[in-house]
Amino acid sequence: MKLKVCGMKYLNNMEAVAKLRPDFLGFIFYDKSSRYFNGDIPYLPEAIKKVGVFVNEDLETLQSIIKEQKLDVVQLHGQESPEYCSQLENAEIIKVFSIKDTFNFSVLLPYEEVCDYYLFDTKGKLPGGNGYTFNWDVLKDYPSTKPFFLSGGIGLKEVEKLKDFIDSPASKYCYSLDVNSKFEINPGVKNINELEKFKYELQH
Numbered sequence: 001m002k003l004k005v006c007g008m009k010y011l012n013n014m015e016a017v018a019k020l021r022p023d024f025l026g027f028i029f030y031d032k033s034s035r036y037f038n039g040d041i042p043y044l045p046e047a048i049k050k051v052g053v054f055v056n057e058d059l060e061t062l063q064s065i066i067k068e069q070k071l072d073v074v075q076l077h078g079q080e081s082p083e084y085c086s087q088l089e090n091a092e093i094i095k096v097f098s099i100k101d102t103f104n105f106s107v108l109l110p111y112e113e114v115c116d117y118y119l120f121d122t123k124g125k126l127p128g129g130n131g132y133t134f135n136w137d138v139l140k141d142y143p144s145t146k147p148f149f150l151s152g153g154i155g156l157k158e159v160e161k162l163k164d165f166i167d168s169p170a171s172k173y174c175y176s177l178d179v180n181s182k183f184e185i186n187p188g189v190k191n192i193n194e195l196e197k198f199k200y201e202l203q204h
């Protein structure tokens with residue numbers, strides 16, 4: 001199972017997280033977020049994919065940020081349409097859907113051909129980074145074969161539940177876990193020891 005660490009903001013912390021070799025590092029390009037990243041992404045090891053997180057961003061602006069920041073992947077966290085996704089170039093696309101207790105999977109259908117991954121997050125007051133888990137049992141009915149990211153409030157306390165999920169049929173197409181606010185000391189500052197512990201505990 002791959003790991004994405006999202007909401008990176010500060011250089012030293014970014015470098016420390018990168019040493020843990022996550023598969024993806026996420027940068028939030030949404031100026032209303034407390035994790036808003038408005039710098040330049042530094043050089044990172046090639047194996048770590050750089051993900052830009054956007055909420056209903058203007059398409060042209062998004063294209064120029066992809067180019068300037070050399071993003072590998074964009075995570076679309078708003079109400080971006082299938083047409084919007086189909087026009088995007090030069091980055092893989094993660095389309096986000098927010099879930100609480102139930103989910104109508106038919107909304108995925110128009111996105112099947114225009115994005116590379118789905119990400120399932122918890123529905124809350126904010127577009128993302130709410131820090132709550134959703135009912136993962138909903139994913140037992142996942143009808144697609146597209147790889148997805150499991151997100152929303154994942155922290156150290158979820159390890160045992162995650163192991164059960166990973167061992168269950170519901171995780172068949174779960175490609176990566178996505179962590180953010182539950183590993184923070186402050187918004188945008190990740191707790192390295194806790195991330196290390198998370199990686200270790202998931203594997204043992």
Ligand SMILES: O=C(O)c1ccccc1N[C@@H]1O[C@H](COP(=O)(O)O)[C@@H](O)[C@H]1O
Binds near residue numbers: 154180
């Ligand atoms: O974290 C934010 O501030 C944020 C703002 C706008 C869109 C997405 C955001 N974060 C993403 O939300 C999920 C879940 O985060 P959490 O674990 O519940 O804190 C994650 O993918 C972040 O990338």
